[in-house]
Amino acid sequence: MNENRESKSATPALRASDAEREHVAKLVSEAAGEGRLTLAEAEERLEQVYVVTYRGELDRFTADLPNGRATAAGPRSSIATRAAGLPSRLRVHAAVAVVLSVFLIMRFVASGAEFFWPAGPMFLLWGSLAVHASVVARSSRAGDRWVRQRRTPPWTGNTNEGSNEGTEGRT
Template identity: 55%
Template sequence: MNERQEIEAVRASDTERERIAKQISEATAEGRLSITEADERLERVYAATFRHELAEFVADLPQRQAPARPLERFPTRLRLHAAIAVVVSVLLIARWVAMDVPFFWPAGPMLLLWGSFLVHTRAVRFGGVR
């Protein structure tokens, strides 16, 4: 082994083998691989010992992008701002219930909280603020 292969010589896990096998199966279902070729690749995938050996089995197949989680499209600052606004709103409402006041006084502070969130969202979306 040369120096590069020694660095990459990390044993492959069953999970990694299954991920590669799934990519091969999906490529076969799409018609990119014949059944015979897929069987040959799958045999070699399950016989592979090291991670770097697995990459060659899917190198000629298009790589799939992992689907983005819905919240990841929002910057962390916006998610944090929304979380704080939710927590403070819940606390304000709980305080209002405990006070037994006839009018809904948390509306003012909540309007400021959610208004600031809306302004922040617009600034991030249109102003490029991160």
């Protein structure tokens, strides 16, 4: 029993940094967002994370959570990682839709109109983004041969040799 006390005191405990506390708090928050923790459990853990003094004490807050966030949740663990995987043209389209929507809402508030007139333009903005996203998803999922094999669109009449390979069976 005396050996245990001596071995514990021989290795000094390292103090936890704010960055380490923030990292653990982020893991706990993500676990709550994924449904692994209830809101009450997450709130209790988060309160205790910021009170902890030593590194070793931080481990208990994530001991029952999966360590590899990428393996547990895949690339869809957060909005930022989802957006990073999208093509730049789709991110630009989304940014334009957000900016224009905010502008339209601000104009509505300033105009004092009785009905929400920006609904129509916003429907077109977000509808076009949804169509754009589905086209990008379909082309990446199907391995769109037309994009890889052709340099000119099929409706121009200029075809390359072997170019019908990717369009067979399509309507």
